[in-house]
Amino acid sequence: KGRQTGGMPSSRHVVAQTTVDSSELAERLATDAVERRLAACVQITPVTSVYRWKDGVQREAEFLLSLKTTASQVRGLRAFLEQEHPYDEPEFLVLPVIEGSDSYLRWIDESTGTS
Amino acid sequence: KGRQTGGMPSSRHVVAQTTVDSSELAERLATDAVERRLAACVQITPVTSVYRWKDGVQREAEFLLSLKTTASQVRGLRAFLEQEHPYDEPEFLVLPVIEGSDSYLRWIDESTGTS
Amino acid sequence: KGRQTGGMPSSRHVVAQTTVDSSELAERLATDAVERRLAACVQITPVTSVYRWKDGVQREAEFLLSLKTTASQVRGLRAFLEQEHPYDEPEFLVLPVIEGSDSYLRWIDESTGTS
Numbered sequence: 001k002g003r004q005t006g007g008m009p010s011s012r013h014v015v016a017q018t019t020v021d022s023s024e025l026a027e028r029l030a031t032d033a034v035e036r037r038l039a040a041c042v043q044i045t046p047v048t049s050v051y052r053w054k055d056g057v058q059r060e061a062e063f064l065l066s067l068k069t070t071a072s073q074v075r076g077l078r079a080f081l082e083q084e085h086p087y088d089e090p091e092f093l094v095l096p097v098i099e100g101s102d103s104y105l106r107w108i109d110e111s112t113g114t115s
Numbered sequence: 116k117g118r119q120t121g122g123m124p125s126s127r128h129v130v131a132q133t134t135v136d137s138s139e140l141a142e143r144l145a146t147d148a149v150e151r152r153l154a155a156c157v158q159i160t161p162v163t164s165v166y167r168w169k170d171g172v173q174r175e176a177e178f179l180l181s182l183k184t185t186a187s188q189v190r191g192l193r194a195f196l197e198q199e200h201p202y203d204e205p206e207f208l209v210l211p212v213i214e215g216s217d218s219y220l221r222w223i224d225e226s227t228g229t230s
Numbered sequence: 231k232g233r234q235t236g237g238m239p240s241s242r243h244v245v246a247q248t249t250v251d252s253s254e255l256a257e258r259l260a261t262d263a264v265e266r267r268l269a270a271c272v273q274i275t276p277v278t279s280v281y282r283w284k285d286g287v288q289r290e291a292e293f294l295l296s297l298k299t300t301a302s303q304v305r306g307l308r309a310f311l312e313q314e315h316p317y318d319e320p321e322f323l324v325l326p327v328i329e330g331s332d333s334y335l336r337w338i339d340e341s342t343g344t345s
Contacts, residue, residue: 014214015325023278027278030278031289034287037282040281043277043292045277048141048142048145048158049159050146050149051149051157059142059146074214091156091183092215093130093214094214095211095325096325097323098241098244099244100323101308101322103319104320104322104323107319111282164272164273165261165274166270166272166341172261172264179273179275189329193331206271206298206334208245208329208330209328209329
């Protein structure tokens with residue numbers, strides 16, 4: 001279901017991103033994702049989104065979720081968001097992590113049940 | 116004009132970043148970039164910036180623009196920002212996207228006129 | 231001490247991330263990192279963090295630091311944060327930059343003393 005976007009080798013740890021339009025929903029999705037071990041940690045940031053929709057430009061207050069997880073959890077995380085996310089076309093982007101401290105990366109692995 | 120910063124293959128979708136010092140300017144640049152199809156979506160985040168300038172350390176309230184676009188629009192986006200951005204030395208950084216949902220990546224392609 | 235997280239070639243410029251639980255500490259760490267030339271620029275964003283800790287899910291207001299620097303400063307930056315950061319298990323993640331404007335990347339090089 002997911003699409004690779006280039007020839008770049010994937011990294012073992014990643015930051016996945018999505019947005020929602022309420023802080024309550026942002027916190028609920030974040031809590032559920034962490035409880036299901038689909039992410040070790042989620043940071044929620046209030047943003048103003050400007051985007052193209054049906055030939056016009058829209059402006060909306062949103063909440064960006066940055067989910068720290070492992071590459072092996074991305075498929076499950078995407079399936080979870082496709083199920084739970086209320087938008088027709090939710091954002092789902094994955095950014096690579098190239099390095100980190102040993103202990104923090106190990107904590108991500110343990111928190112997501114990735115050995 | 117742009118510089119590659121490593122040996123890493125580029126990805127087909129990217130997140131470009133710049134900062135400005137007012138929310139009005141942030142929204143104007145975001146709207147113009149989306150109208151010109153240089154980005155599909157822009158998220159604006161209020162940040163505190165701390166940076167080196169002329170041998171001292173400065174602190175300033177700024178607004179970070181994260182522009183979701185395709186690699187093929189990066190050159191045009193950079194030219195647009197070099198023209199419109201009021202700073203002498205604006206931030207312009209591009210982060211790779213390694214994966215995303217099919218439909219969201221397709222929406223980025225369509226919104227930027229990238230086939 | 232640091233761990234590479236995949237087979238991806240590293241980029242010459244990077245965005246490093248950590249979080250702290252007070253804005254005062256965020257600004258102090260940011261200022262110190264810039265003064266020591268471990269980063270050219272730091273953006274501080276208030277976030278809500280949701281994460282796994284000791285079998286439960288925690289929620290906390292935090293401040294995300296995004297440090298723009300060169301790959302060659304990452305080791306020193308990590309050592310600085312391991313020394314100064316008050317958490318047992320601080321976040322330390324490094325995201326690659328694949329492109330930027332010539333002059334902004336040169337400014338990062340000069341501000342960090344990287345030739």
